[in-house]
Every structure is written in C-alpha cells, then in structure tokens.
Amino acid sequence: MLTIGCKSETSTHQTIDISRIQQDSTLTQQNNTIVFNNLPKLSFRNFITTYKKPHTEEEFFLNTPISEFRIELLNYFTQEEQSKSILIKEVTWNYSQNENITAWYQKKNTSWVFIHKLIWDKTSEF
Secondary structure, eight states, X not given: OEEEEOOSTTOOEEEEXXXXXXXXXXXXXXXXXXXXXXXXXXXXXXXXHHSOOOSEEEEEETTSOOOGGGGGGGGGSOHHHHTSOOEEEEEEEEOSSSEEEXXXXXXXXXXXXXXXXXXXXXXXXX
C-alpha cells in the first residue's frame, strides 16, 4: 500500500494499492495473450473488427528482398512461391510494455489469411 497526502485544512489521504496495479498489468498481458492467440483463427478483417486495430500496417511482395525481421516467412512458402509476386500484409500491435507482436497475412482472393506471428522486444534492432 502507498499513502499519498498533503497538509492543508481540507487534507485528504489517498491510498493506492500497488499490488492491484501490478495485478492489472498482469491481467492486461494475459488478456493480450488470449486475444492474440486468436490471430491464426481469424482473417485480418475479422481480427481487427473483433479485437484491436494495429499500431502499424505495411504491404509488400514476397519476391522482393526480405529483411532479417521477415526471414521466417520464407519457411511458409516453397521456393517456387517465393519467386512469385505474393502480396503480404505486415501488421504490428503493442503487446505489452516491453514487447510488440507482428503478424503476417497473405492476400488470397479478397481476404487476408494469417501466415505467422512474432512477439519481439521493442528494443530489438533488425
């Protein structure tokens, strides 16, 4: 417990339960885990409609040079597919105070279909 107060004629003391703040932080992270576990189950449109809009969003073609950050995507495509102009959507959300989560989707017909997700430290450099 933390007590905050000031000296005055109408002095009031406010008590803040620090353990509650820590619990709330844990609950937020647990909620994020539950929410983001649904990424593979939903199309991009359904996910952002149901849960959260992303912090950043970018599209690129798979056959363009891929950075170290995106290299894992190659595990989900054959060499033949990697040479094609497959449109990929990369979206990132704030996952926790110290982490982001990025998900990649492939354009199939009129939908964005989940490929892969990565939780990474916000201080990471790629």
